[in-house]
Amino acid sequence: MKVLIEGGFYIESDDREFVLKEYTGAISKPAKGETEGKPVFKTHGYFHDVQGAAQKFLKMRISSSQATNLRELIADVESIRDFIRSRIDF
Template sequence: MKVQIEGNVFLESDSLQFIIKEYNGNVDKHGRELYKVHGYFSTTNSAIKYLLKMKIMASTQHTLEKLLVELERVEQSILSNISV
């Protein structure tokens, strides 16, 4: 599975885990896309919670109300793209 969350951030999986990766647009000398791993998770729920934490840490909102609206939008976007 490889689901685009937002921009260049993806939720991917292998046979054991879910992985949050952020691709930087560069490739190595073998032509493979380069990325930063933000975390490895055993469930989609734990990955989603981490994605929301990432959003909170990066937010530029100045009120709690605006932050909650932004987080709700992100959460709905994530959930609509994941079929569990």
């Protein structure tokens, strides 16, 4: 599974874990015998469930908030939570 959350953020999973990744905008050099490189991702964490990955994304978005007071911060947090809920059905 690979789910786009927003922009370059993805949640990927296999049979053991969920991974929060961010596309860096870079393309790797092609491996020997290949004609094209692959997208480069930054891993932000490994999680037991999708909720853990979503919580990490929430914390990252909150830390980048431009809020200047508590009321704005609370509004930002609710907006981000609503966004995550709309993208990932809990």
